Amino acid sequence: GENVEQHPSTLSVQEGDSAVIKCTYSDSASNYFPWYKQELGKRPQLIIDIRSNVGEKKDQRIAVTLNKTAKHFSLHITETQPEDSAVYFCAASIQAGTALIFGKGTTLSVSS
């Protein structure tokens, strides 16, 4: 089955810096790659996603890139703010209607 690896496990940046989190997946059939933000005590919230027919997607300060050949995708957060501090999870699914498989998460800390 699908396996998703995520790095780094923790990331500390200064406010205003950029943050990059990387994930690799094992199943070349995977075609949907979302990123979730989870604040303490809350449910995961979708922040951005990308499908395998797209190489990059942006939404204000966040962007996701996908390299299908290398089977990896990355989350980029620019101009980080303290409220970006949270745990971020990448995930992958093989097709619509199948479950997401999650990476182990990255704890992002943004200090002001």
Next chain:
Amino acid sequence: SAVISQKPSRDICQRGTSLTIQCQVDSQVTMMFWYRQQPGQSLTLIATANQGSEATYESGFVIDKFPISRPNLTFSTLTVSNMSPEDSSIYLCSVELVALTGAGYTFGSGTRLTVV
């Protein structure tokens, strides 16, 4: 977008007992997914629940321990049976909002289970 109601939000249970968690979606969905999130860990898929058929369990999870019901297209339950302290976790249900249209997967608010 679909709203998922999950209950109870938290419970403290005695070992050896069972707890049933309910998940209600405000629109019809084909698949519902149940996850476990142990303290400080990622989300691990327990099973996929398809209406009208038995749930499909992931490796390490069995029906006797985690029976699932899916009586219709908007509702599912997960039971954690014969609980031990190792079952203390957050349990979350999830649905894909609209298959094929990229609307994404959303989660219930979670059930925080503590077994004593």
